[in-house]
């Protein structure tokens with residue numbers, strides 16, 4: 178019999194989104210379980226470098242931040258969402274400061290915090306903690322959550338699927354709703370039932386579906402796949418953001434060189450020292466990410482280069498060491514001194530702009546199921562996320578999801594009696610190689626065929642391969658006991674399918690989706706929305 182744990186709310190994910198929601202729920206007296214599939218700090222939040230965007234400077238305006246977000250998003254943003262997030266940014270930053278996040282102080286008397294600049298922003302508006310903002314945010318949120326008597330952390334739990342009325346013992350139970358989830362406990366290998374009146378997905382993005390990524394291992398799109406299987410719509414999955422400047426190194430594959438380096442004057446160069454951004458965009462190094470990533474990709478393809486260079490040597494040792502201490506330390510450990518040498522960089526998959534479709538309250542299509550953070554498509558990012566708007570989205574929506582749940586909590590039914598996880602028809606696998614092989618193959622063809630530049634032919638090739646892998650992985654899943662790797666692979670192939678289908682549906686080039694078969698824009702701009710009833 179699988180163990181049954183019950184709380185008021187289950188939050189899946191302990192990054193900025195999940196912890197913000199949990200803290201707000203706990204502050205109102207609700208008992209919250211917070212799951213993470215590995216260590217509590219292992220999500221993307223801890224890795225964020227550049228900072229958080231907010232209108233904090235007297236010369237800056239909401240309108241300018243809104244406009245910059247919509248320009249980057251190439252006409253697909255939902256203006257209401259953009260306004261909501263931008264207008265709630267400053268209070269969100271204040272809450273973090275109150276929790277002890279030591280934002281870098283300003284350099285003049287009138288400036289409370291130092292504001293850096295990043296691509297696509299027409300003003301200095303990024304608060305940061307040196308070049309390791311995410312770590313400071315994660316630690317402050319964790320500290321507050323660990324101190325709360327209403328929050329119970331369950332690390333090492335891999336959520337498998339949402340429990341709905343389909344899993345109820347009494348099948349006469351009619352209303353469609355989420356009542357918890359099944360999760361694999363890594364230590365015991367047993368599957369638990371975690372039950373609650375509300376479930377919040379805060380599982381982060383899916384960029385590890387690509388061979389090269391700036392993300393930690395766990396960004397495998399689990400929440401997107403779970404919500405989809407539970408009957409929720411997903412949207413804009415074709416817009417996976419490639420960060421222009423990931424370190425190119427033989428051993429270290431996912432170390433980001435923050436956009437703030439370009440914001441502070443870093444220059445992209447070819448190996449012979451030629452600066453090349455002027456050939457691609459008037460905004461040079463500060464063009465939005467999709468433009469810069471495509472420019473680098475084009476130069477690498479044109480000249481057959483394995484990487485380009487990001488040069489900040491002209492900024493001087495004192496400035497570089499003061500502004501980018503984490504990057505300097507890590508690069509020196511790896512034998513590159515950014516004070517005297519340009520840094521070898523390549524684009525890498527960085528952020529999922531698409532995801533589970535949510536409204537301004539963080540509600541999904543399934544009653545009782547909410548989603549927040551990178552797992553969602555909230556309308557904020559459109560076809561391309563503006564730098565440093567992501568942590569902000571986690572903070573603002575984390576609070577609004579909690580408000581929504583609290584507002585309807587009393588009227589929500591407690592979870593029904595649900596069936597335990599059934600392992601009666603499966604055995605332990607004797608061929609783990611199937612998982613590792615399929616994992617490598619999937620990431621490789623996603624990189625080659627569904628990357629920065631796409632064509633109909635490449636997408637078709639990817640689609641065929643996804644279909645084969647999906648079948649093979651479904652058979653394997655049906656016959657063998659679940660493991661963390663198998664669960665991630667099952668989700669990755671689901672997400673790959675959603676990305677390919679969304680990319681095939683978009684017959685234009687917009688934002689992060691660029692195809693040589695349809696180089697122009699179509700009118701009017703439309704979100705890609707996939708409906709679960711039509712799942713292949």
Ligand code: FAD
Nearest residue numbers: 190191192194214220221222227228336381550551567568
């Ligand atoms: P995450 O922080 O990724 O957390 C996901 C959580 O879900 C983890 O706890 C994980 O264990 C858990 N989880 C996932 N699947 C399961 C499962 N099946 N079962 C149980 N638990 C699960 N954004 C900015 O705004 N500014 C920046 O400067 C910035 N820099 C970045 C630098 C890097 C290198 C990277 C990778 C991203 C950066 N981003 C930045 C993006 C930003 O960090 C992320 O979008 C954001 O942190 C996502 O937060 P989240 O809470 O949604 O998810």
Ligand code: SIN
Nearest residue numbers: 226227435436564565
């Ligand atoms: C970076 O520091 O370049 C990442 C910022 C972001 O992803 O928003």
